Amino acid sequence: MRRPMPSHATVQRRQPRRGVLAICTAAGLSLTACGGSDDGPVQLSPATGATLSGACTELAAKLGTLSNTSITASTTVPAGTLKVAGNDVPEHCLVTGKMAQRTSTVDGQSYAIGFEMRLPKAWNGRFYHQGNGGIDGSVVTATGSFGGGPTTHALLQGFAVLSSDAGHAGSLGPTFGIDPQARLDYGYQAVGKLTPMAKSLIQTAYGKGPDRSYFGGCSNGGRHTMVTAARYADQYDGYVVGAPGFNLxxxxxxxxxxxxxxxxxxxxxxxxxxxxxxxxxxxxxxxxxxxxxxxxxxxxxxxxxxxxxxxxxxxxxxxxxxxxxxxxxxxxxxxxxxxxxxxxxxxxxxxxxxxxxxxxxxxxxxxxxxxxxxxxxxxxxxxxxxxxxxxxxxxxxxxxxxxxxxxxxxxxxxxxxxxxxxxxxxxxxxFMTPPNPTDLSKVKSRGGKMIVYHGVSDAIFSVNDTTSWYEGVSAANNGDATGFARFFRVPGMGHCSGGPATDQFDLVSAIVAWVEQGKAPDSITATARGAGNAGGVNAELPAAWSASRSRPLCPYPKVARYKGTGDVESAGNFSCQ
Structure with missing residues (x-):
């Protein structure tokens, strides 16, 4: 099936052939479909913002036509009501609802895909699908978090953010697995149902759909992200993959x-x-x-x-x-x-x-x-x-x-x-794993980008599994996948955060800069969370370390090495080699 062109100037190729571009655009075809791959790597254009149209309280009535969806509320959240690492989240609209409500013929339980979307009054034109952890079952606050102890989340940066329970209530615990459809929703189908709904909701709220769409999460959220990249690559532009349990x-x-x-x-x-x-x-x-x-x-x-x-x-x-x-x-x-x-x-x-x-x-x-x-x-x-x-x-x-x-x-x-x-x-x-996990050709061909991070001391999902996966992706791309996917190992860090580690870093800004500006992350600066840290103090930080120690996280297989002089607490005195 041909992928429709998104609403806003979707792709730019480096030194495009203008004649081909005009013909392709007129025909409604993607540049890749028109043989544009000869022109070099795809560069996606930046998102442009918009303002929430109309009152938030009126939005629920406008959303009554969403397919197989029931909107339960739309309420205004004043600036400062919600905080992220001590920062006031600006005014936004909170929309809650359910999709695909049903009663199971297998276990007799009621099921639905519960969700919330937070829509900034001043929107940056981007959509962030937040993958949550564990066995899901809870609509976690949609701040656009991804693990790693960040001081800024996607919502704080102006994204419209979606969070869901992946199709079952937490009160069921693992017994939701008795229902075969609940298994599939948890594994991947909830994402497939939620994504078009969320984009339609954004279209209604702002009068335009998202220019750029991102998916991110850690642990099971990292698994969700990798599965999405494999199954729904045409729907997202950037992925932040944390400690992925893709072989959960x-x-x-x-x-x-x-x-x-x-x-x-x-x-x-x-x-x-x-x-x-x-x-x-x-x-x-x-x-x-x-x-x-x-x-x-x-x-x-x-x-x-x-x-x-x-x-x-x-x-x-x-x-x-x-x-x-x-x-x-x-x-x-x-x-x-x-x-x-x-x-x-x-x-x-x-x-x-x-x-x-x-x-x-x-x-x-x-x-x-x-x-x-x-x-x-x-x-x-x-x-x-x-x-x-x-x-x-x-x-x-x-x-x-x-x-x-x-x-x-x-x-x-x-x-x-x-x-x-x-x-x-x-x-x-x-249903739990990405099909053909090392084949990211669809992500690559649309200009998508992926940043993957994993704590070396993770005791539940092995960094070695992610390393092997990344080596497979590289092998599938003539030995070098760094043009669209980069993998960062975090020394000392446990599962998603914690441990004797510099476990605080901003990957939301990094993925946007790469997707929309072509600025590949040659390193990511990570800091410790010592006393007074706004993102929360890491109790496992060694006493001998500076409270704000920093280190560069290096794209695999590079390693952060000391330059030989300077303060060992500062990332500036290390280089990726």
Whole structure:
């Protein structure tokens, strides 16, 4: 199907052939369809703003013709009512509603795609679709956040922003997965339904549709973003992808694999965290720093050269082996045997890889790691795998998450997340993941851009998985995808934020500058969130660091290296090499 030309001067090519441009425009065809690819890379034009037309309170009545949509309210939010990192969000209109309301014939529950849109009175001409985390189920405030501890969100910058619950109520928890359509909406179809509705709503509110459309989120929101780039590339121009769980069913099974390994060495069978205590994790993190910190030219509590570190560090030889009782300063031989396979990557009984490996990094000792390693596999991954991802799902009655995770066969779970039947016609590995994930040709050909970031110390979605994906994208583009997609690893950072890291950065401005002005991000300045930080204080920041330490985040495979002189707390004294 031919893609219609958007309403505002859509594309510009570097040194376009004017005759071809005129013919294509007259025919209503895209430049690519007219062979414009010979003219060089697409450069999308900047968005132009508009003012909300009419009163916000009257908007609900005007939106009555939206297909399969019920608008529940449209109310004015005065300037300063909503704040982002201490900044007053300007006056805007809050529209709430539901799409595709239905009653399931499978579980009898009521379903709908709940959403809210926040429409600035002074609009910048852009639309931002906010991908939310976890198993969704909640219409999170539509500020246009993306993780990473930013002090500015898309709404604050003047975007119209959409947030949704992805098609189910949070009160259902993972049991929404009993309904096959709710699975598909969560996986990808809610985005497909919401996107044209949101653009129509914007058209009604401002008298014009968005000139530029962006999608962003972290964790499951990063997954949503990658899936959208694969399935709905004709609808969006830019993507901010954070810690993407684009292989989420595999990652969840791998986390269950990890819990089973920990259980074999837990000193308290009822508490798997006793398998790898906070003191022991700090010991390993310090051993990683001792071996790898200086690889980037300076000893500063950060491992910038992640790749070199994995070659240099050995859990077996660089962490002391206990010769007596465990006391936090060593690991027992049994612990090393149990823990090493978690980092090298979960496998089936035949040795087949389930998911990616995890790197050793300085953030392993951070407090947030414990939740993902010991709580999540029993409290979250159990329900997600048991009721949302596997076919058939577990019965709701009597389901016990910890028992499910600690006793299930990994081989069986791997088979079940790939299975289908007459009721569940798409497997989890189909509805949750981007089809042909390394094929971003549609994003590239329309002039779209993608910025991906991932914490190296993320304990639930592996930065190694994202690294492998990006290498695949590069391979599919003659070894270089940097013209439209760049990947930034964040040393020390945990899942989306936190850890001993410079975890605050503005990627909204960066993606707009790249998409609309052609300014590719050669580096992104990231800062620490120490005392007094407007974006919230990072409690895991080392005391020896400056409260406002900064570092350049470098596009993979480049690494931030110290220049040899100057304040080690300043990004200006590091370069991407």
């Amino acid at each position: 069913p595999k990652a969840a099974v791998a986390n269950i694999f990890g819990a089973q390994r920990y259980a074999t060495v837990a000193t308290n069978p009822a508490d798997v965290s006793t398998a790898f205590t906070a003191a022991e994790r700090a010991t390993v993190a310090n051993a990683v720093l001792a071996k790898c910190d200086a690889l980037d030219g300076v000893t500063d509590g950060l491992v910038q050269d992640t790749t070199a570190c994995q070659k240099a560090f050995s859990l077996a030889t660089d962490v002391p082996t206990c010769t007596a009782e465990r006391n936090g300063s060593c690991l027992s031989a049994a612990q090393k045997t149990a823990i090493a396979p978690i980092f090298s990557g979960a496998t089936t009984s035949t040795g087949a890889a389930v998911y990616a490996s995890f790197p050793y990094d300085s953030g392993l000792g951070a407090a947030g790691i414990a939740f993902w390693e010991f709580t999540a596999p029993l409290a979250l991954d159990s329900g997600a795998v048991g009721m949302i991802f596997k076919v058939p799902p577990e019965p709701v009655a009597g389901f016990n998450g910890p028992v499910f995770s600690l006793t299930s066969s990994i081989d069986t779970l791997v088979a079940q997340i790939n299975a289908t039947n007459a009721t569940y016609t798409e497997s989890a590995m189909s």
